[in-house]
Amino acid sequence: MRVALYMLRNEEQWKCCLSLDLRVDIEWWLGSLRNNGKGTRMVVLSEHVPLGWAVAWRDHYTPLTGMDAWGETEWRRYMREKLMSFVETEPPENRASWEALLHGVSLWGEFELSSQKVRRTASHTLSASLPLGTNGAFAAARTLPGERQGRRESQGINLDELMRRTELLCRRMVGRALLAGEVEGLLAEVAGDGGDWRPAAQLGCLLGRLRLEVGLGPDRPAPRGVPGWLRRRRAPALRCRRCGSVAESRTACAACGSAACAYCEACLAMGRSRACALLLHGTAGPAVRGTAGGSPTEALGRWGLSAAQSAAAGAALRFLAEPRAAGSAGAAQFLIWAVTGAGKTEMIFPLLQAVLDADGRVLVAAPRRDVVLELAPRLAKAFPSETVVTLYGGSPDRWKEGRITLATTHQLLRFRRAFDLVVIDEIDAFPYHNNPMLDYAATGAVKPGGKYILLSATPPARLQRQAAAGRLPHAKVPARFHGHPLPVPxxxxxxxxxxxxxxxxxxxxxxxxxxxxxxxxxxxxxxxxxxxxxxxxxxxxxxxxxxxxxxxxxxxxxxxxxxxxxxxxxxxxxxxxxxxxxxxxxxxxxxxxxxxxxxxxxxxxxxxxxxxxxxxxxxxxxxxxxxxxxxxxxxxxxxxxxxxxxxxxxxxxxxxxxxxx
Incomplete structure (x- = not known):
């Protein structure tokens, strides 16, 4: 994928921005200026930058002295130097074609934005699909006093329809991390049409409710000031932003034009994550804490738990209600170590309810589809007033909304910071056990400050050692629900x-x-x-x-x-x-x-x-x-x-x- 890249000068400083649809950005900044009356410069460097390059440019951008005085020559030199720094990281056999392409990159424009007009101040022509000259506004999503009701058109876009589609997309994207094809499928389903998803996604980014990322990115950026030949030698490995795996495979890519565009093989079954692929993130709110510390007696009565189940559920409820320690990193974990046949599923019902009562979202993940399908009716029966979204390969609930999500662990790759509580069942089972990709997905699905419950009858030795040393909060359930001892082999x-x-x-x-x-x-x-x-x-x-x-x-x-x-x-x-x-x-x-x-x-x-x-x-x-x-x-x-x-x-x-x- 290729995107537009532009520099924006507001009252603070120059900043680097990306766009999936420049019409939306011009309308957005014009709308903001109609409210505050301040002028702004916008310099469009290119409409066709490979997404991976553009994201790296944006994320590591720093303003340069004297940018306010730059003219066409300086901006063009700046653009070519930045693009050449990316070309130098390409394999030698592909570099010549990219360098030739750079000589033809001159499609740019400079605009002054004010509350009354958009004025082009550079001679070069932008895409013909971008008509200029408007007095519309996105900044005020409402109809202003005295404004004529009904359909509003600007930049060739129906503003009311775009706002509707953007709201639908942002609401369904909360806590999700989706590739471009998935975003298109989501919006097509929830909006009821097959229209272009990019304007809505771009407006969501400008609203701060979505964030545009790239499928693969470097582990660490090269230090500033390192010469090109040394940067090539030290070029960091590309890591998948969806599953966390190092991507070593490359292939020709029509989307960005590279003859060796990297892609991730580890999560290929979930859609191809490329070095130029869009990965759109939906923002989620802060994590909630579970309601009251939880009474074992209440759990025993309300959910019909045995004494052993109730004691473990009570300990886990108190863990959910505890605030996170200041400065702690990652999701807080609690292990329920329950013998086979102890009724682990029933034990998590009080935990789910505690987070739902605090208006949170919960996820229960199991390693296999058959386990998910077996759990779905049990969760639906336990929580009849809630919608249980069931996700697995080919699931019809793919874009469904609900506060309870039940999923195979692979489906967690499509979520990022989405849930207040994540419960992982059978942590010792294939394919979750010893799978860094699925562990990365599970950890990433928890909101900052959220909690993480691990369930197992046979925890991995590492977790057993952590529990024994007091480093992992846990509860043991040593008896089955019927109160008889385990058969000894x-x-x-x-x-x-x-x-x-x-x-x-x-x-x-x-x-x-x-x-x-x-x-x-x-x-x-x-x-x-x-x-x-x-x-x-x-x-x-x-x-x-x-x-x-x-x-x-x-x-x-x-x-x-x-x-x-x-x-x-x-x-x-x-x-x-x-x-x-x-x-x-x-x-x-x-x-x-x-x-x-x-x-x-x-x-x-x-x-x-x-x-x-x-x-x-x-x-x-x-x-x-x-x-x-x-x-x-x-x-x-x-x-x-x-x-x-x-x-x-x-x-x-x-x-x-x-x-x-």
Missing amino acids: ERMQMMTLAQCLQKQRLPSALLNRLRSSLGRGAQVFLFVSRIKHIEPMLRLLQQALPGTPVDGTSSVDPMRAEKVMSFRNRDIRVLVTTTILERGVTVPKSDVFIVDADSELFDEAALIQMAGRAGRSKDDPAGRVLFAASQWTRSQRLAVQQIKQMNRIASAGGYLRHGGS
Whole structure:
């Protein structure tokens, strides 16, 4: 994309400005001057500067001595020198074409703006699409006393219609960060037409409600005064302003004319963020604090929480009500460390309500689309008077407004400083865990001074250490809602699954335990470490358990959703699967068998999550969990230790109806 770049002299000093539509800027500054009666100079340097260059020019601009006395020669020299500094950062093989282009850049104009006229004082011609000479005004968005009511036209723009479209765009852009195509789609939907979005976006920028940025920008600007050859050697890497990733890919770009325009591959699925791409930010107000510190008794009564849930919710409510420490950077975080099946979703309801009562906006983010779709009706039922906006790839709610947003973590890339409270569910799960891009998106979605709630049954080791050291406020929920202890995994030694498949038989000890589970009426999750083992394992099970409905699924199975539903409905009794079902699936009466539990693919967190599929129902709280492996690994040992520790904490806290182990 290319934009207009102009210098403006008001009563204070010269400043550098960008424009998506110069007609709007001229009308804006004329309107302001009609109110204060002071003259202003406006020098249009170019209407066709690549956006990345223009933004860098604007952001690092400083006035120069004597600019008031400059004429056409000085302005042209200034423009060429500035543009050449950007050309010098281009790859050598592309520099010649840019330098040739600079020789033809002379499209500029100088204007004096007053309350009565716009007078061109330079001889060069601006674009024919920019008629001059007007007495209209944007500064007063209202109709002035005595002014004729009805349609107002200026600079070839219907002012009333532009104000309407600008208000729609600004309102829907609050807290968003969108590329040009997304801005166009948003305005087309909310305004009900496919008109040009750029005048409305430019007016929003002049009003201070939008900010025009570029998709990619340098990490750090080169120091002032550094010669061109050294600046080229030190040219900083370009970083995506949307996802925070370093952009290393380049391609020819028709939008800006560069033969090597950089773009970000990390967030490419969300639309191409380029070095010349518009990234429009909508401003949001200051963060609110949660209402009162919160009473555990009130949370217990209003939301039907268990004693353990209520204690954690009360601690989190007090955290929301606390003011931020002076000088603290980033969003304040609070960890809810809740065992699998503890009812994390219900625990966040009081937190959401506290921020909504303070007229704030809340976001609940989950790592996967299926989790978002499962949470949506629960949030809608808990908050019937609120609109719950549900966002995922292809969501129909893309431009919908609401105070509660439920989204996959990737969708957070389209928000910036939008929410007073952000809740991240399953922080240890793919794709959020160990993904700097999604962490950047989640952190950036919180307003300055806002709060950040982390939910996990198996927090990453870094957060566990911070919590233990007192650096991360947190609350543990060591018991499930039904008040029974977590099932502690049993250990069974057996040959590796690869050996079993090679010998075409399964150990009798494993089959006997499977028959025992089936005999008590349980559904069986049978986890294996590799997709390639599912089919041969199914054949052995079908031979060993004739008449028992057995099936398998994985991340590459197009029928996964249907098979999980059949498993829930007991049409399948044994489901062989991978860690794709380690979380997010609850079957009331189920046992868990983990074969090759010593696999390097099963870390402590994965083992705990898989074990957490058992014992979730109050009607069957003591489901069986079996670790079947040839070796007893550190991951297995730590998983058992953590489960036992949570049971001890729950017992000591009086949260168990029956003794823990």
